[in-house]
Amino acid sequence: MNIIGASIDPVRIDGSLDRLNQDLQAFDTIGIQAVELPVHGLDAILNGTLHTSRTRQVMSLLSDFDFCYSIHSPNPVNLMDRKDPNLHKAVLEASLDFARQIHAHVVVLHSGRFIPEEEFAITPARSLTASEQHRMLEAEAQLLKDLAGQYPDLMIALENARPYLSQSPYTYAEHLGPLREQVLRVNRDNVKINLDFGHLFMASKFYAFDPLTAVRQIKDLVVHTHVHDNFGGTVHHWEKQQTHQLPFGKGDSHMPVGFGQIPIQAILDILLPDYDGLLIMELRSRYFSDTKTSLENLSALVAASNGRT
Numbered sequence: 001m002n003i004i005g006a007s008i009d010p011v012r013i014d015g016s017l018d019r020l021n022q023d024l025q026a027f028d029t030i031g032i033q034a035v036e037l038p039v040h041g042l043d044a045i046l047n048g049t050l051h052t053s054r055t056r057q058v059m060s061l062l063s064d065f066d067f068c069y070s071i072h073s074p075n076p077v078n079l080m081d082r083k084d085p086n087l088h089k090a091v092l093e094a095s096l097d098f099a100r101q102i103h104a105h106v107v108v109l110h111s112g113r114f115i116p117e118e119e120f121a122i123t124p125a126r127s128l129t130a131s132e133q134h135r136m137l138e139a140e141a142q143l144l145k146d147l148a149g150q151y152p153d154l155m156i157a158l159e160n161a162r163p164y165l166s167q168s169p170y171t172y173a174e175h176l177g178p179l180r181e182q183v184l185r186v187n188r189d190n191v192k193i194n195l196d197f198g199h200l201f202m203a204s205k206f207y208a209f210d211p212l213t214a215v216r217q218i219k220d221l222v223v224h225t226h227v228h229d230n231f232g233g234t235v236h237h238w239e240k241q242q243t244h245q246l247p248f249g250k251g252d253s254h255m256p257v258g259f260g261q262i263p264i265q266a267i268l269d270i271l272l273p274d275y276d277g278l279l280i281m282e283l284r285s286r287y288f289s290d291t292k293t294s295l296e297n298l299s300a301l302v303a304a305s306n307g308r309t
């Protein structure tokens with residue numbers, strides 16, 4: 001039986017343990033079984049170091065609940081960063097240390113970006129040469145090998161990325177094929193893939209590939225999932241306001257399951273027979289009150305998929 005979970009929104013919590021407590025209570029009430037915690041939203045890492053007393057506070061709060069946990073490392077962590085690579089590594093190590101403390105097994109990491117999102121506004125769209133990209137892929141793989149050895153008890157799950165109109169391709173992970181190649185390059189049992197359904201759907205529309213064929217290519221490497229919905233329309237990196245994007249079916253909407261057009265049932269049909277990881281609904285804060293509907297919709301899809309096998 002697949003465990004369905006929900007993610008705590010880092011910006012919604014914004015360092016408030018009271019809000020974390022409220023949201024966990026709400027998840028508990030509707031029958032959520034697993035929770036993905038954003039280590040950043042909890043203020044558990046400061047300046048590249050795990051904040052130990054804060055971590056103890058979080059642990060004490062979590063002791064009132066009976067969820068399974070996964071961890072989302074801070075979104076800007078980029079193992080391809082060229083300005084301050086040691087800081088990025090330190091933030092990821094602190095995330096892994098936090099995961100150990102709260103007995104989470106999976107730590108989600110956004111795959112390396114050749115051009116980081118934070119620099120889109122100042123960096124004209126450009127593509128790196130094949131040899132530059134190869135060097136960065138090799139460097140990221142080496143870092144991941146090192147971390148996999150340091151944290152053999154944890155699973156690092158590399159997430160596939162969404163495209164952006166004016167900056168793609170900015171990471172190899174917009175396509176599942178190169179993401180698969182990178183995981184194979186790392187070649188460690190505890191470095192695998194987090195399949196984000198929403199990012200996959202947007203990439204499939206933008207690059208015109210079949211999302212189901214892509215999932216078949218990587219399904220043996222998927223250990224974690226982010227399940228949410230959208231209409232597939234890609235936007236520029238400066239288009240952040242959901243209110244303006246939704247009427248046009250654009251944006252990384254992170255809507256409740258069933259609200260958009262992603263073929264979630266078909267993806268689950270491919271994935272679930274051999275999948276025993278968590279199904280984390282990663283919804284935007286604006287949909288918090290729809291979490292129960294999303295849970296009901298996803299539970300029905302999972303039951304239908306399991307009924308077919």
Ligand SMILES: [Zn+2]
Nearest residue numbers: 159196226282
């Ligand atoms: Zn995600």
